[in-house]
Amino acid sequence: MNVVDCVKGTVMNTGAQKCPLKIEQIIGAILVPKGSYLTAAQMLALKTSIETNTFSSTESTRWFPIQGFVGVEDKSTNTQTETMPYGGMKIGADGKYYWVFRHDGGLTGHAIMYSFHDKQNDYDSYFIEGKIWNKGAILGTKRNDDGNLYPFDLEMIMVDLYKIGGQNSDNATIGFQLMDSSELNKNISFCPFPPEYRPTSVTGLEHTHLANTSTMTTASSTTSVTLQWLGETTNLYDRYSSNIANLVKAYNTSTGLQITTSAITLVPGSKSFTVAMSSSATNMPSSGSYITFKIAMAELTTESITGVANCEWAVVRTS
Secondary structure, three states: OOOOOOOOOOOOOOOOOOOOOOHHHEEEEEEEEOOOOEOHHHHHOHHHHHHHHHOOOOHHHOOEEEOOEEEEEEOOOOOOEEEOOOOOEEEOOOOOOEEEEEEOOHHHHHHHHHOOOOOOOOEEEEEEEOOHHHOOEEEEEOOOOOOOEEOEOEEEEEOOOOEOOHHHOOEEEEEEEEOOOHHHHOOEEEEEOOOOOOHHHOOOOEOOEEEEOOOOEEEOOEEEEEEEEEOOOOEOHHHHHHHHHHHEEEEEOOOOOEEOEEEEEEEHHHOEEEEEEEOOOOOOOOOOOEEEEEEOHHHHHHOOOOOEOOEEEEEEOOO
C-alpha cells in the first residue's frame, strides 16, 4: 500500500533525568574550525585531544578555548505562531537559541574575543559546563549515531562594544546564536571531564607579539634590529631569554625565504634582544623592503615551550 509515514522522529522516555545540564553553568567555550569534531577514541583521551588541537602549529586548524564566563543573558527568539482564519493557530518557524555570556577578561579579553566577531562562517563551538557531577563536561551535539561529538553550528558570533561606567563597569560579552535549535533540543550530547582534567584547565595559548624598539641600524657590513617578545600583559624576556637565540628567525618578507642571522644578543636592561644580519646575507632584501621576524610554533615545540603562541613582526630595511 502507498502509505506515507509523517512521523518526524521518535520520542524520548520520560523517567528521572540524571544529567541536569544547565546553560547557567557554562563557564567557557572552545571555538573550533569548521569541520572539526571529537571521535569516540579522542574522547577517551580528552585532555590530550584538546591540547593537541589547541597547540596546532597551523592557525587554520587550531582550537581556541575561551574561559572566564561569569554570567549569561538569554536573548533567544521565540518560536513563531500564525493565527488561522478559523481562529486556530499553527506553529511556524522555530526560535533560535542566542546566549550572551559576560566574561571577566576586561578590555584585553574583549580585544581577543573581538578577533572572532562575525566569524561564524569559520568556527563552530563546543561549550564547557563547569559543575555537572562536580567535574564538568564538554557540551556538543550528536549526528548519525556515529559516536562522535560535534560542535554546535553557529549562525552568529557577536562581540558587542565594551561597556564601562555605572552598573556596566567592565562589562565585556560574547554572544553565540545556534544555527539549528534542534541540535540542543534533540541532539545535545556531552563528554565528561576525567578526574585529572578540570574544566578551568581548558585554556588557549597566550597571544604573543614582537615589538621593534628602535629603527634598523647598520654598522659596517652588519644590519641589526632590536626587538622585544611580549605577551598580552607582560614581557616574556624573563621566562624565555635563554631560548630566544633558538626561537627567532628572519625572513625576506617578499619571497618568504629565510635570512641567515649572524648573532642574537640579549639586552637585559630593556628586556630585549638584538638580531644582527650580514647586509649581504643570502635572501636579504634591498633597502626599503621588509624583513619579517618570526617565532613559529615549530621552534616553540623544539624548545619544549608550551602555552604561548607563534608571532611575527615586519620591519623595513632602512639601509
